[in-house]
Amino acid sequence: MRRADLSFITVPGSRAVEAVTWMRDHGGFTHLVMISCVDRIEEGVFELVYLLNDPVAYLDIGICVEIDRDNAEMESMHHLWAGVRVYQRELREMFGIDFPGSPGVEEPMILEGWDDIPPMRRDFDTLEYAERTYYPREGRSTSDPATEMEERSYPLDAGVKRGIKDLARSGYGDKENTKDEG
Amino acid sequence: MDDRKMKHRSPVPEEELLSPDAFLAPEERGLFCQDRPEPVEPSKVKIIRDFCNWAQANSVFILAFGTGCGAIEMRPLFTARYDISRYGMFPRPTPRMSGLFIIGGYASVKTMKRIVRSYEQMQNPKFVMGLGSCTVNGGMYWDSYNTVKRLDHYIPVDAYVAGCMPRPESLIAGFNRIKELIKAGKAEGANEYAKNFEWYKRNQRRIIKDWNMPEYNW
Numbered sequence: 001m002r003r004a005d006l007s008f009i010t011v012p013g014s015r016a017v018e019a020v021t022w023m024r025d026h027g028g029f030t031h032l033v034m035i036s037c038v039d040r041i042e043e044g045v046f047e048l049v050y051l052l053n054d055p056v057a058y059l060d061i062g063i064c065v066e067i068d069r070d071n072a073e074m075e076s077m078h079h080l081w082a083g084v085r086v087y088q089r090e091l092r093e094m095f096g097i098d099f100p101g102s103p104g105v106e107e108p109m110i111l112e113g114w115d116d117i118p119p120m121r122r123d124f125d126t127l128e129y130a131e132r133t134y135y136p137r138e139g140r141s142t143s144d145p146a147t148e149m150e151e152r153s154y155p156l157d158a159g160v161k162r163g164i165k166d167l168a169r170s171g172y173g174d175k176e177n178t179k180d181e182g
Numbered sequence: 183m184d185d186r187k188m189k190h191r192s193p194v195p196e197e198e199l200l201s202p203d204a205f206l207a208p209e210e211r212g213l214f215c216q217d218r219p220e221p222v223e224p225s226k227v228k229i230i231r232d233f234c235n236w237a238q239a240n241s242v243f244i245l246a247f248g249t250g251c252g253a254i255e256m257r258p259l260f261t262a263r264y265d266i267s268r269y270g271m272f273p274r275p276t277p278r279m280s281g282l283f284i285i286g287g288y289a290s291v292k293t294m295k296r297i298v299r300s301y302e303q304m305q306n307p308k309f310v311m312g313l314g315s316c317t318v319n320g321g322m323y324w325d326s327y328n329t330v331k332r333l334d335h336y337i338p339v340d341a342y343v344a345g346c347m348p349r350p351e352s353l354i355a356g357f358n359r360i361k362e363l364i365k366a367g368k369a370e371g372a373n374e375y376a377k378n379f380e381w382y383k384r385n386q387r388r389i390i391k392d393w394n395m396p397e398y399n400w
Contacts, residue, residue, distance in 0.1 A: 108392075110292070111291075111292070111328065112291065112292050112295070112390075112391070112392050113390065113391030113392030113393075114391070115391055119327045119328070124327070126325050126326070126327045127325040129327050130320075130324070130325050130326060130327055130329075130331070133327075133388070133389060134320070134329075134330050134331040134332070134389070135331055135332045135335050135385075136319070136320070136324075136331055136332075137318065137319035137320075137331060137332050
């Protein structure tokens with residue numbers, strides 16, 4: 001359910017700075033809460049959300065801007081709030097959105113020496129990258145206290161249970177499987 | 183410790199390794215010793231060996247470097263309730279003074295670079311304890327793009343404390359385990375590191391892409 005004190009507007013990319021500046025100077029939204037990004041890969045756009053807050057009237061507004069995903073570039077807003085440059089550096093690093101003119105936007109911020117596509121883009125396969133780059137430990141297993149204690153306290157019962165489970169898993173009664181085993 | 187051979191991985195080519203002075207400015211080169219670490223064999227005489235191990239086990243100083251969220255569990259250890267100084271342990275501010283490195287939880291690639299530097303700056307004998315599930319197999323960061331899964335591929339680990347998070351009691355159990363290993367002369371992580379130096383360096387190089395430090399810095 002959407003809150004009554006939170007609303008969103010969508011503006012074209014060329015008018016975004018103008019809209020945010022007007023909101024800050026005349027609309028009373030003097031506080032920038034955050035800049036967020038939504039990767040709408042199906043439509044080929046990044047949706048930037050500038051979330052502003054009016055600390056007097058307790059109102060929030062999100063100004064959404066859709067930019068092209070292939071040529072991701074947005075006007076910098078670091079002249080409006082000094083903190084914007086941090087968000088813009090992070091967006092540049094995590095989504096690959098360029099903000100020309102923003103101070104330090106070219107420098108790495110969190111990732112050092114990243115050489116793949118930006119990791120927060122949805123076409124970046126995190127699991128595949130992690131398994132390719134880091135060394136997965138084989139045999140991740142759980143030791144559930146219930147089964148663990150059963151094994152220790154009632155080894156015979158637990159053994160029978162395990163045997164039945166293995167039998168069921170190996171396809172007991174399934175004709176093809178029994179033929180293979182035979 | 184059985185998969186040192188790296189059968190299923192393509193290693194970094196040999197020629198990229200061990201190129202001294204490649205990443206340092208000329209004025210910085212004299213500041214670092216670039217010699218490789220040498221394994222230090224324990225004494226042949228049993229009574230001296232035992233005495234050294236006993237002495238080392240009773241003055242294990244911890245490097246106060248909180249590398250992950252697990253470091254929050256080290257605070258209660260130092261204060262009145264769990265008071266780790268009862269066990270002859272104490273946090274030290276610099277790697278030069280400390281003998282035990284506790285990797286407190288997840289190690290991201292960025293932290294890994296600092297971990298490697300700090301570990302190499304520690305003096306022998308030095309021990310490493312992996313704290314939390316993340317150091318064992320990645321834990322909840324099993325599919326993270328930025329967190330290493332197995333700490334023992336980058337620095338040698340003597341003991342693990344599993345759990346997410348482990349309680350201070352588990353940490354004390356881990357300390358006792360480390361002490362047992364030291365007394366038995368089995369905590370030979372630093373020598374492991376020196377012997378398998380290329381293997382460790384190759385693994386570190388695979389994740390630390392912007393290598394701008396000496397090959398071995400101490």
